Amino acid sequence: MVSDRLARGGRLILVDEGLHLPCDAEFKPGSIEGPAAPRPGSKWAGDSSKWTQEKKLESMHPELRPLVKAVIHGLAERNFQPMIFFGWRSVAAQLEILKKHHTRVKFSFHNVTKKNGTPDAYAADIVDKRWLWQDEAAKNGYWKALGEEATKQNLYWGxxxxxxxxxxxxxxxxxxxxxxxxxxxxxxxxxxxxL
Ligand SMILES: [Zn+2]
Structure with missing residues (x-):
């Protein structure tokens, strides 16, 4: 386990192996069930990538919400079309992603949950709705802009x-x-x- 710290502003850059989660698109939940998933029928059940932007914001820690909103605002001002792909996701959803990507990460900042089961995500994935994770995002300067806007809000950028x-x-x-x-x-x- 690597212990170096990740500095704000992206100057230092080290990630704990095992903490880094590939947040690629094309996530398909498949069968999400079991104790790590919210009860079927509960407000927080189902594929959280399909929730409205408002519900994704609601699934985040209260301190994260205004910062993510500010990042989205900043990107929109720069003529991007930002959207939250994931705020919170269940551990069951996380495990589905793991299977797909063959990583060992079983818990990420997206999975943080209050003791009563309410989502409390410390992370968000913000993509341009036209490009998601496709090459066009880089070609059009979207990731660079996201990094700049996130840094402005004192967020850590992956x-x-x-x-x-x-x-x-x-x-x-x-x-x-x-x-x-x-x-x-x-x-x-x-x-x-x-958990
Ligand atoms: Zn993420």
Whole structure:
């Protein structure tokens, strides 16, 4: 487990291997069930990538909401078409993503949940609705703009992340991902989520 800190503003760049989550599009929930998913019929059940923008905001920690709104506003002012792809998602949904991407990350800042089961995400994935994670996003300067707007709001941006491979740092960007706190807070939040 790597312990370096991720600085705000994207100057330092180190990600805990295992904490970095690829937030690619094309996530399909498949069968989401079991104790890690909200009860069927509950407000927070179902595919959280399909929720309205308002509900995705509501699924975030209260301190994250206004910052994400400000990022979206900033991007819209620059003629992008930002949208939240994921705010909160269940651990069950996380595991579905893991299966697809063959990573070992079982809990991310998207999964933080209050003890009573209410979503309390510390992260959001913000994409341009025209491009999602396709190459056009980079070609049109969207990720760079997202990084700038996120940094303005004092959020941590996944686009600058790196990981250690054989003692070398290599880029491991999670382009759409912004989060409220540094990576070393994850373990504690996981415990507080009762997960
Ligand atoms: Zn993310």
């Amino acid at each position: 686009g600058v992340w790196k990981k250690r491979v054989h003692h070398k740092l290599v880029p491991a960007p999670d382009w759409a991902h912004v989060q409220l706190v540094p990576n070393d807070r994850l373990r504690r939040l996981k415990e507080e989520s009762g």
